[in-house]
Amino acid sequence: MKQNYQVVVIGGGVVGCSVLYHLTKLGWKDVVLIERRELTAGSTWHAAGGFHTMNADTNIAALQGYTIKLYKELEEISGLKCGLHHSGGITLATTPDRMDYLKSERAKHRHMGLNTELLTPADIKKLCPITNTTGVIGALYDPLDGHLDPSGTTHAYAKAAKIGGAEIITQNPVLELKPTKDGHWDVVTQNGTIRAEHVVNCGGLWAREINEMVGVYMPLLPMEHQYLVTNEIPEVYNWHTEVPHSLDPAGETYLRQEGRGLVIGYYEQRCDPWAVKGTSWGFGSELLPDKLDRITDAMEKSFYRYPVLEKAGIKRVINGPFMFTADGNPCVGPVQGLRNYWAACGVMAGFSQGGGVGLALSQWMVHGEPEKDIFAMDVARFGNYTNKNYTKQKVVEFYQKRFSVSYPNEERMAGRPLHCTPAYSIWDKMDAVWTSGYGYEVVSYIPNSEATKTENYTFRRSNAFENIGDECRHVRNHVGINEIHNFGKFRVTGTGAFDYINTIMAGKVPEIGKITLTPMLSPKGKLIGDFTISRTARDEFQLTASFGSQNYHLRWFQQHLPADGSVKVENISTAVLGFQIAGPKARDLLQDVTEDDVSTKAFPFLSVRKLEIGNFVAQVQRVTYTGDLGYEIYVDASNQIPLYHILHEAGKKHNLKPFGMRAMMSLRLEKSFGSWLREFRPQYTPMETGMDRFISYNKPCDFIGKAAALAEKAKGTEKKLCTFVVDALDADVMADEPIFYNGEVVGWVTSGGYAHYVQKSVANGFVPTHLAKDGLEVEIEILGDRRKAVLYSEPLFDPRAERMRG
Ligand SMILES: Cc1cc2nc3c(=O)[nH]c(=O)nc-3n(C[C@H](O)[C@H](O)[C@H](O)COP(=O)(O)OP(=O)(O)OC[C@H]3O[C@@H](n4cnc5c(N)ncnc54)[C@H](O)[C@@H]3O)c2cc1C
Secondary structure: OOOEEEEEEEOOOHHHHHHHHHHHHOOOOOEEEEOOOOOOOOHHHHOOOEEOOOOOOHHHHHHHHHHHHHHHHHHHHHOOOOOOEOOOEEEEEOOHHHHHHHHHHHHHHHHHOOOOEEEOHHHHHHHOOOOOOOOOOEEEEEOOOEEOOHHHHHHHHHHHHHHOOOEEEOOOOEEEEEEOOOOOEEEEEOOEEEEEEEEEEOOHHHHHHHHHHOOOOOOEEEEEEEEEEEOOOHHHHOOOOOOOEEEEHHHOEEEEEEOOEEEEEEOOOOOOEOOOOOOOOOOOOOOOOOOHHHHHHHHHHHHHHOHHHHHOOEEEEEEEEEEEEOOOOOEEEEOOOOOOEEEEEOOOOHHHHHHHHHHHHHHHHHHOOOOOOOHHHEHHHHOOOOOHHHHHHHHHHHHHOOOOOOOOOOOOOOOOOOEOOOOHHHHHHOOOEEEEEOOEEEEEEOOOOHHHOOOOOOOOOOOOHHHHHHHHHHHHHOEEEEEOOOEEEEEEEOOOHHHHHHHHEOOOOOOOOEEEEEEEEOOOOOEEEEEEEEEEEOOEEEEEEEOOOHHHHHHHHHHOOOOOOOOEEEEOOOOEEEEEEEOOOHHHHHHHOEOOOOOOOOOOOOEEEEEEEOOEEEEEEOOOOOOOOEEEEEEEHHHHHHHHHHHHHHHHHHOEEEOOHHHHHHHHHOOOOOOEOOOEOOOOOHHHHOHHHHOOOOOOOOOOOHHHHHHHHHHOOOEEEEEEEEOOOOOOOOOOOEEEEOOEEEEEEEEEEEEOOOOEEEEEEEEEHHHOOOOOEEEEEEOOEEEEEEEEOOOOOOOOOHHHHO
């Protein structure tokens, strides 16, 4: 063991070994993995070894596809066997909703290049004859699914890493992590201290304890999980080929062949968290006691679905713990507030995701950013809003719903409400239907009848459709009020603030009293932010963007702060709250609550003012995501309720009514406004999305991403974001549906829905640049149907923006 390394990877499970391998693959050789005992000594050794590509996030699904395809490469490099069985996999549907879900998954796979297929019950029987197809409507087949040998695969990663130049040291626990004055880490191990530039936490079951060494909390909790290995089954070993993986979500089971028998695992409702207070350092490779009583219900269902199980006999029961996060996706990336401390924690499906996690993290470390947008597994997505209690509730909920249908309008209620703004009580009295973002409750819509007090979960238009439509129409015809806490807000001050913002943002920094819109770019020219900059004084700015990405953005801001202390960045996302008012009467309403002149001349579009409203000063911005005449009114959180009462009283005259997030997302559609993490995300570039119109290419300073943005401008782009009007029936697009032109898949949908005011079903999506012309006729697959769609290059509402700017 040397005393200095560029990188110390802590943990020799499948994830640590993958990170180590990928670092060497990308050219970093001075890297070491430190393992407490021997490789695979955590959850890795007792995994069932299954792998699959399905994930709700298409980028993670793509990384899962990468992981599965990587195993051949590993075998070739290492000369070791991963024990691969590409048996294919079937996911059964026993309800129409589940079938809708599988159809929407199949549609996604078309533009991802995955060759999945929908199956009939007869097809299922042919592929997996041990299935009782009574009550089965259909299934999705994925030829890439399969299983492997967990230990062999981990050793293949490790050997390939060693061939690439890495070192692996076992039987050496890391005891302490100490940041050094020069920005490095002292990694104190049982066998001595190592000085490292970077530390990666791949501690698996002990990831929480390693995080504690540096004072970091992530929402991680292990759960017990059981699978059974059966005795030999003639119907299995006499079948001419391997039985495919079979997932019966209604029965909460997964099943695959193991030798001459089967493995069957359960995601049961009566599940148990494990080591809630922390994982003991003494825990080794032991299994947990069997708890068959926990799975008796699920076993019964599995005997019905696969009758051969009934007489098979159980050879072995495996009950082992593995780590989950609050939303089931891993926590990966640089941890905000710590220099060069990286996470690869909570990787729940190490054999589906381990390769992709290793690749993305290594790209981030070596190249400064991952190639794909991996926000869905970025450790920053959780911010600091969680604690152990909340984590437990969310992890248990995730485990229980692991195999249930995820509806696009579904609300998962465990651990909620967690954070509420003062205005929560106002909406609650109106029986608001809630959604949540970054731990905060957000109004989805306000019910206008008994029938919409609860929304039905569906892939099609729900019972709340007209209710949300009424909210949209009210905004467009009168004036609406909506809470704006779902924006992330940062106050940037100091003598260096102007230059700092000029460097990190690609657009123009506004003059005092003005607002500009700007993309924030990574060095490679990817969109990492979509910001509104408001300037209230020479050295005082507010940066407004996505509420859910506030930690992601704060991490970036802190990484780029000048060392001279001339800039202060404060996250004021919840310290400053307020409302937006929008609609043709918005100005009249605002004028009624302030003595200051708010006429267009005095307060034009894209400007910011400090106005006296009631007994306090509000920061009012003339900008609104509804695309109507509108204002965002921000006050200190303690003034939010008084502000509401003032607006509410004055609003009686103007027929002011509340509207929720769903109406706002519908209104933005008819203006073709993109949305963060849908149209605008680190996957895409300014020219592809039309955000280039906000770039100030000629500003004198060298902003981050300038070279890449200029290169893109010179070269052009292969794809363009467009808006389509879809000839939809009872279902609108959600995201990731394929776009067909002349029968070929040429693009995909980023988001969409029903634009209630213009009464059109709208889809935003990418198509090749040469096709992106007004009137282009395409087809978009919605729940298995190809629906006609036409490209519109002008916004459907107020194309000349007279309402918004007037
Ligand atoms: C019953 C069961 C079935 C499963 N089935 C599947 C499946 O079919 N498919 C699938 O993809 N996944 C499955 N999993 C999940 C899979 O096991 C995990 O996703 C995977 O093991 C996570 O790997 P890891 O490297 O993150 O963690 P771990 O395997 O826990 O590895 C962490 C390593 O870090 C070491 N370590 C910790 N602290 C220190 C320290 N301070 N110093 C040095 N070393 C340290 C540990 O000794 C350990 O070796 C299953 C899990 C269980 C329990």
